[in-house]
Amino acid sequence: MSLEQPEPPTGGDEVGVTADGLDYDELAALVGDNVIDREQHVNAEGFVIRPDAVQDTLSTLRNEAGFDHCSAVTAQEYDDRFESIYHLKKFDDPTQQLSVVVPTTKDDPVSESAEPVFRTADWHEREAYDLVGIDYEGHPDLRRILLPETWQGHPLSKDYNQNQPQVVPLREHANPLEEDHSAGEDSDTMFVNIGPHHPATHGVLHVKTVLDGEQIADIEPDIGYLHRCEEQMCQQSTYRHQIMPYPDRWDYTPGGILNEWAYARAAESMADITVPEYAQVLRTMSAELTRICAHLLALGTFGLDVYGDFTAIFMYAVRDREVIQNLLEDLTGQRLMFNYFRLGGVSWDLPEPREEYLEDVRDFIDELPERLEEYHDLITGNEIFQIRCIDTGVLPPEVAKNYGATGPVARGSGIDYDLRRDDPYGYYDELDWDVVTQDGCDNYARVLVRMREVEESAKIISQCVDLLEEWPEDDRDIQANVPRTLRPDEDKEVYEAVEGAKGELGIYMRSDGTDKPARFKIRSPCFSNLQTLPEMSEGEYIPDMVASLGSLDIVLGEVDR
């Protein structure tokens, strides 16, 4: 639970692990004939495999080589082929990565589904089908996920014409949701819509439930009500300046700076940019401020869900958030959409007078323990709250891993996985802090993880403030020297992730030699986390489902992108 790297796996039990990283030759030998080619990606090697050997390859890699985390599935179209990439990692050591590349032909884009191996591939493949148009054979339920059922064409494929009208008779939308109804005369179950406009869904989520009395017999989250084409927007913007404002709008609670870091990290590792130390400290401090802000919102709205009104908890959370938002506004110039990072650094230094600003930050950090005490009194110490949350929404660690859950959701299930420590970036590995885990696996554990993470973030911030105070004046480089136009080499591919407020936020980018990415894919933590909702709430009561949904802390902007 400290900053130590997890024990290096003692070779033997996992194939391909050597003292200094992965031995890709050995891994390739493990999957044998399935590999038809090998590619170099910036972060890892890619095995190109036959489209009919996906399940075989992935299950071998998972069971024998220990790749138990399928963080994302990227689909894209080249001039001559379609391609799906499965980004594999290990929960024990996320620096060990491997991409499994599955090409398919243009006229018959069918490849085998990975859903039987990794449950998380279910939604990821549906998204790939929806946006790019690849068919996954053996997928249990290949439907559109982000766009309406009536949509014509696959918008991220090459021949898609955006100006073609999508004409739909209004009749189909007169009541776009299935009516609430009971299943029949002699049946006890009843179908109920929750959302898309509902106070407990944190935005525009639609949950289709089938109820048996007050218990949930079947539940299906229906997303896509905030699909704002973020990937398309990033693909038509330039690396250097135009992409950076978009990440702020993925997780807007505000996880803004954390999201910007995801893009900055991917672009910097693609273009080989080194960030000055001083800028890293600024980044670390501002990122942790937003994390506190995001966790406080999660806490406030969770109170809203469980207690059911705009009560003290919510107001207290907003009160503290206002303080942080003021600090961030002084630093970045905006309350919510910061746009503070630049490739190779940050946009500007601390506001003058520095001492005063750092004093303000320190005041906030000093007051925080008292405030947290207040929250504990109000929330976690409350008996009714405990009855509602302990042992409801149980998510066992194995299930969480299979669904690719990360962030506080995974850590609430006892999975010790935090990219800030396990795949270090920024200034985190120089600082003294702990990764928080709880073994409860229930709603209560997830709330506790968030509250304790606020404490850890405060620790990080106060160390950063110390560093910034002492930092020699002639060494305050806030940006590296980055060319005005950035054109990474052709066919470079990279997948990099950071620990966002909700979990592993990853970016896949492929360059085609121009100043705009050819493919930009966002691996959103909420998208994977939300997939676990049926596991947590089937067979439970509706109020427990609402609590579970609140404890997942989803942001629809990030789920739908």
Place this chain on the structure above:
Amino acid sequence: MSSDQPLTDASTEGQTTQEARMGDGVDDRFNSPLRKAFGTSPFILTKFDKFMNWVRGSSMFMLQFGIACCSIEMMHTYAVKHDLDRFHAGVPRASPRQADVIIVPGTIVSKFAPRMKRVYDQMAEPKFVIGMGSCTISGGPFQEGYNVVKGAEEVIPVDIHVPGCPPRPEALVYGVAKLQEQIANGESAPVTVKPYELEEFGDLERDELVDHLAQEIDEETLVMRYNWTDSP
């Protein structure tokens, strides 16, 4: 969007927006049963209307309605520090049937547009709309997206636009105050939503044929378009 509205309203041509808003005096959205009851004596009526408008403006029930990033700032506007309650527009209602103002805080996409219209339809008259953020004006940063509706006015009529991405809470408070002023003056935006057919054929000259076609239009089967390519 009722079918008894004329296809083209020739009388609005050449008017300024202000005039169009004021129309022929009080908007018939304010047509209350009380007004009908008092129907004979114009003197009391005016006074009573004024009184009603003042009441409406001074006690607005907002709808608890969050869409995207702007809703975070909207929540901050409702909560401590900014406290919209001070301006007679407080605690958000969870049900559209209890609300008379809807703040549209965020990007509207094709899948959500019909749902939002349904929520709007469920609100009781008279109802008012505040568009919050650039997204509700034009689609904002996502205007070029294949899936993004270019502004809330494509779907429901908007009374006040609050620009910004996101607007600061102060800006939203100002927007609400402006709406109250508008309501108290009895002016409100004309309904601007035009279904596809009206947009296509609306500016044809009104001859017998067009009149006939207009009667053919069945509100139930009007068509929605998702590529709003030629909208502003």
